[in-house]
Amino acid sequence: MPATSDDLTAVDPMDRSLHEQGPPHELFARLRGGCPVHPGTGPDGHRFWSVTRDEDVTAVSKDPATFSNHRGGIFLHPDQVAPLDFLRQVLLFKDPPEHRNYRRILASVFTPKAIAAMEDTVRAVVTDVIDGVVERGRADLARDIAVPVPLRVLAGLLGIPDDDVDQLDDWTHQIERAQQSDEPAGATAVFGEMVGYLHQQIERQMAAGGDTLVTRLSGAEVDGQRLAPEEILTFFGLLVFAGNDTTRNTIATGTLALLAHDQWSTLRDRPEIVPQAVEEILRWTSVVKYFARTATCDTEIEGQPIAEGEKVVTWFSSASRDGDLNEDPDRFDVTREKPQHRAFGGGGPHACLGNQLARLELRVLFEELPRRLPDLALDGDPVYLDSNWAHALTSLPVRFSPGPRTA
Ligand code: HEM
Incomplete structure (x- = not known):
């Protein structure tokens, strides 16, 4: 029986218990249909609005003059992870026009040509990581494969020595935990540690x-x-x-989707479809569930008044399942032609700068893994991260016939 709008306003899409087995897609579908601009109360006691339709997610993302990242940050609590004043120095927390100038700098490093030139490096990392498990016949894919691949690619990009990769991993975990924590600014100390380390890196690399x-x-x-x-x-x-976490979470949840929908063998037998399969995996998993923006003036969405200073949460994971974007959106199908998604955001000024690198890592990984571990199967229950923000697995036990290392 379809729920009425009244039923829906009482539901809280931020409720972590609704995310225990991944994003609450059934609820998102009902919200898109019956309550597309949904009221909630944030951890700081302020009202906020959840938007779930693709049309609204993209409209908000593309209008930074009305919906600011700078004013209140990208989470519900302004000081989530670290104090907002500190975070405002970061590109993702800047608004145009300042944002544009800073983004141009990073964009000059992430050109399609520069990313394409990284393919051999990425393949070498993926090969080495698979070599680390291939003789064992069992692995925890979330930890043994999904963690080291993006971490080592990123460390290479940042010029960080191999010996320091574990430290980098530890920091990223602490930042992720601070994102889930009810305590504001939980990662402030981690940022302090990183600053010291990165100062040394800058001096070393400059010298x-x-x-x-x-x-x-x-x-x-x-x-x-x-x-x-x-x-x-x-x-x-x-x-x-x-x-880091984004790519890692897409690898783990994407592999689970392939196994749960019996499509591992499709990728193994048809490696030529991997690029489009990667888009379907991105669509299906949409691992960054939402970002928040703050209204800079009184405005409205779908006729719903939004007051200046209220936050608007754009649910990317819901937009990726909107029937306006793809036919039959609740079917996972790696043979789907040109899947459309909002895994990299709603296409505004903050659209993911690393999307080409992420796509390269995912393509190489999903070419190599089914080739080297052709009979990969689940070997226990996956464990989800307790989070309403990151769609992530902390454990994905798998088994496979042991194979040889490459060298
Ligand atoms: C599958 C992996 C990834 C996913 C799902 C993802 C997702 C996202 C999303 C949703 C946004 C915000 C978009 C918006 O607000 O409209 C974003 C921004 C960003 N991403 Fe990614 N990302 C991924 C991988 C990467 C990688 C590998 C890098 C770089 C090494 C990267 C760098 C960035 C940067 C720098 C921004 C901020 C851009 C800005 O504010 O202008 N991402 N990403």
């Missing part, structure tokens, strides 16, 4: 010369001014936050 992200950033200019070391640091911090 060594060569072409790394750091040396490029240190040569870049905004409005004719070189970046200060603190600004280079915030780019580092952003990439650690934005480029």
